[in-house]
Amino acid sequence: MWDYTKKVKEHFLNPRNVGYIPDADGIGEVGSLACGDALRLMFKLDDQGRIVDARFQTFGCGSAIASSSALTEMIKGLTLEEAEKVTNQQIAEYLGGLPEQKMHCSVMGREALEAAITNYRTGETSEQKKLEGRVTCVCFGVTEKDIERAISENHLTTVEEVTNYTKAGGGCQGCHEEIAEIITRVTGRPPTEEPVAEKPKKRLTNIQKIQMITETIDREVRPALRKDGGDIELIDVDGNTVIVGLRGNCAQCRVANFTLRDVVQAKLREFVSDELTVVEE
Amino acid sequence: MRDKQVYLDNNATTMCAPEVTEAMQPYWYGAYGNPSSMHSFGGDVRRDVDRAREQVAALLGARPSEIVFTSGGSEGDNQAIRGTLEALAGRKRHVITTRVEHPAVRGTCHYLQKQGFRLTELPVDGDGALDLDQLAQAITPDTAIVSIMWANNETGVIFPIEEIARICKSRGVVLHTDAVQAAGKIPIDVSRVPVDLLSISGHKLHGPKGIGALYARKGTKLVPLIIGGHQEGGKRAGTENVTGIVGMGAACGMARRYLDEEFGFVRKLRNRLQEGVLRGCKGARINGKNRLPNTLNVSFEFVEGEAILLLLDELGVSASSGSACASGSLEPSHVMRAMGVPFTAAHGSIRFSLSRYNTEEEIDYVVEHMPKIIERLRQISPFVGGREWHGTPLPDHSH
Numbered sequence: 001m002w003d004y005t006k007k008v009k010e011h012f013l014n015p016r017n018v019g020y021i022p023d024a025d026g027i028g029e030v031g032s033l034a035c036g037d038a039l040r041l042m043f044k045l046d047d048q049g050r051i052v053d054a055r056f057q058t059f060g061c062g063s064a065i066a067s068s069s070a071l072t073e074m075i076k077g078l079t080l081e082e083a084e085k086v087t088n089q090q091i092a093e094y095l096g097g098l099p100e101q102k103m104h105c106s107v108m109g110r111e112a113l114e115a116a117i118t119n120y121r122t123g124e125t126s127e128q129k130k131l132e133g134r135v136t137c138v139c140f141g142v143t144e145k146d147i148e149r150a151i152s153e154n155h156l157t158t159v160e161e162v163t164n165y166t167k168a169g170g171g172c173q174g175c176h177e178e179i180a181e182i183i184t185r186v187t188g189r190p191p192t193e194e195p196v197a198e199k200p201k202k203r204l205t206n207i208q209k210i211q212m213i214t215e216t217i218d219r220e221v222r223p224a225l226r227k228d229g230g231d232i233e234l235i236d237v238d239g240n241t242v243i244v245g246l247r248g249n250c251a252q253c254r255v256a257n258f259t260l261r262d263v264v265q266a267k268l269r270e271f272v273s274d275e276l277t278v279v280e281e
Numbered sequence: 282m283r284d285k286q287v288y289l290d291n292n293a294t295t296m297c298a299p300e301v302t303e304a305m306q307p308y309w310y311g312a313y314g315n316p317s318s319m320h321s322f323g324g325d326v327r328r329d330v331d332r333a334r335e336q337v338a339a340l341l342g343a344r345p346s347e348i349v350f351t352s353g354g355s356e357g358d359n360q361a362i363r364g365t366l367e368a369l370a371g372r373k374r375h376v377i378t379t380r381v382e383h384p385a386v387r388g389t390c391h392y393l394q395k396q397g398f399r400l401t402e403l404p405v406d407g408d409g410a411l412d413l414d415q416l417a418q419a420i421t422p423d424t425a426i427v428s429i430m431w432a433n434n435e436t437g438v439i440f441p442i443e444e445i446a447r448i449c450k451s452r453g454v455v456l457h458t459d460a461v462q463a464a465g466k467i468p469i470d471v472s473r474v475p476v477d478l479l480s481i482s483g484h485k486l487h488g489p490k491g492i493g494a495l496y497a498r499k500g501t502k503l504v505p506l507i508i509g510g511h512q513e514g515g516k517r518a519g520t521e522n523v524t525g526i527v528g529m530g531a532a533c534g535m536a537r538r539y540l541d542e543e544f545g546f547v548r549k550l551r552n553r554l555q556e557g558v559l560r561g562c563k564g565a566r567i568n569g570k571n572r573l574p575n576t577l578n579v580s581f582e583f584v585e586g587e588a589i590l591l592l593l594d595e596l597g598v599s600a601s602s603g604s605a606c607a608s609g610s611l612e613p614s615h616v617m618r619a620m621g622v623p624f625t626a627a628h629g630s631i632r633f634s635l636s637r638y639n640t641e642e643e644i645d646y647v648v649e650h651m652p653k654i655i656e657r658l659r660q661i662s663p664f665v666g667g668r669e670w671h672g673t674p675l676p677d678h679s680h
Contacts, residue, residue: 012591018661033664034624036585040663057663061587065661171612
């Protein structure tokens with residue numbers, strides 16, 4: 001069972017803006033039946049150049065449908081200049097996060113939006129656009145450009161992450177070496193086996209540990225929570241147990257457990273120590 | 282918990298039968314002795330373990346001394362294949378299996394291939410069937426073991442193990458069969474079918490999880506996977522999982538009594554589901570021919586399997602899918618691919634697997650809702666409605 005957030009489930013069960021706009025100003029189509037997911041995104045502009053209507057049709061899993069639904073909600077009312085700044089991360093965040101292996105659903109959303117905007121501006125269909133650039137992953141039709149962009153926008157460091165975000169390399173795996181080369185080129189470092197190998201190997205003193213935990217929370221966790229009107233406080237560190245308090249909106253949040261385990265604990269394990277467990281006060 | 286819970290995922294796991302849990306009760310508290318102990322407190326338990334061994338043997342047509350209790354199907358598969366190769370001490374280095382095995386066998390074989398063993402994976406046709414001539418041709422003097430499942434977990438397709446066993450026997454090759462899905466659903470009789478090794482699992486036949494059994498024909502040479510004790514005739518060290526063993530015995534005893542029911546009642550329900558779904562949903566196709574009486578694997582065109590599962594789940598219906606998204610990988614299941622099911626249909630494949638605890642009413646509930654689910658997803662799908670699609674062209678999968 002996928003660990004979908006309530007919001008993903010809600011958008012899947014009650015997708016917003018499903019349908020076809022016969023006189024759409026822009027249409028973007030990405031994916032294919034063979035790939036397992038495909039999205040057609042359409043929008044209509046008002047005379048101020050703002051998106052008044054956005055509709056989608058999606059073939060795909062729960063998170064693909066939810067991502068499409070979220071995207072249409074997000075871009076309504078935006079100008080195209082504003083809409084083209086929407087990132088796949090924002091789509092995922094709008095839904096309260098997506099499982100790592102499903103991040104490609106949010107990337108598909110961003111790609112469809114881009115294709116639709118290009119279609120409006122140049123009249124190019126998605127097919128013509130797709131043929132641009134070198135195709136790295138033949139199985140899923142992913143170009144070198146797509147991969148480079150996913151790496152730099154999402155700070156990807158491993159082949160597996162690239163697969164999660166773009167699907168590239170998820171089929172015959174024949175392009176894994178090429179993906180590794182692209183990672184090296186974009187990030188300036190060869191792919192890491194584990195994401196981010198910055199963990200200190202030596203045993204930490206308690207004071208060092210607390211300091212690193214505080215820094216990691218400040219840098220990696222708090223900004224995201226504050227965006228949702230919440231906050232987090234470090235209460236105590238007892239051995240490898242990190243005791244925190246969730247504040248503001250987070251305190252009443254029904255997915256607080258998810259936040260603790262999948263956000264706070266994951267970040268602390270990534271940046272401080274694998275052995276840490278996060279509990280609420 | 283929902284009001285309605287229709288469980289149609291019995292190839293994944295089954296409910297532990299009430300009679301089974303009842304049989305297991307005494308061994309948590311009162312009868313907790315170690316079967317290896319000298320005192321009668323343990324000795325009594327030893328007798329109960331032996332009785333369970335007889336019950337398992339009876340289901341398979343084996344002798345009790347040929348049954349080794351394991352932690353489940355995966356251990357049995359690992360033990361059979363790796364134990365055989367180790368017993369041969371590198372004298373034979375070729376393994377034959379199929380492309381549609383359960384990951385326990387498939388993963389073990391791929392692991393061995395990395396270790397330097399030669400591996401042949403036999404293909405299947407569009408119906409999921411093997412070509413036995415190919416098996417006969419694949420066997421060489423270097424072949425150490427053939428491992429072919431009795432029935433497939435995803436499609437329910439039954440392989441002709443009797444003929445396969447004859448081929449292997451005539452060529453002097455050890456045959457292992459993963460009978461995890463077959464046991465309790467179709468008759469198994471190793472006194473008639475000359476397999477050497479056969480693994481089964483408790484929780485697939487209404488027994489508890491964490492227990493299984495490996496049948497090893499008398500005289501089959503195996504090096505144990507788990508070393509360090511005399512238990513199980515020296516074939517598997519470790520104090521026995523007595524509670525599980527007793528449960529496994531009870532489950533096998535029941536399975537034997539209910540075999541006719543599996544064939545009759547369960548098959549009737551499955552056919553009712555099959556006919557209902559095919560009648561109600563356009564663009565549906567059945568995957569696999571000559572199947573277990575409880576399994577229905579059906580593909581729906583233009584919709585994706587995980588989305589179907591999620592909507593079924595909302596209705597309290599539990600099933601599973603061979604779609605890429607549901608498995609967490611990006612490609613549809615290896616079984617669907619081996620059968621050459623087109624990607625367009627494989628992504629929308631759903632497996633319903635029934636048990637004797639299902640009812641006609643449950644089946645009718647699913648038959649009633651399935652067309653609505655498919656219709657709902659097709660309305661969202663860009664491929665329905667006859668509009669031209671400009672997106673990424675279909676990738677070339679001819680390689």
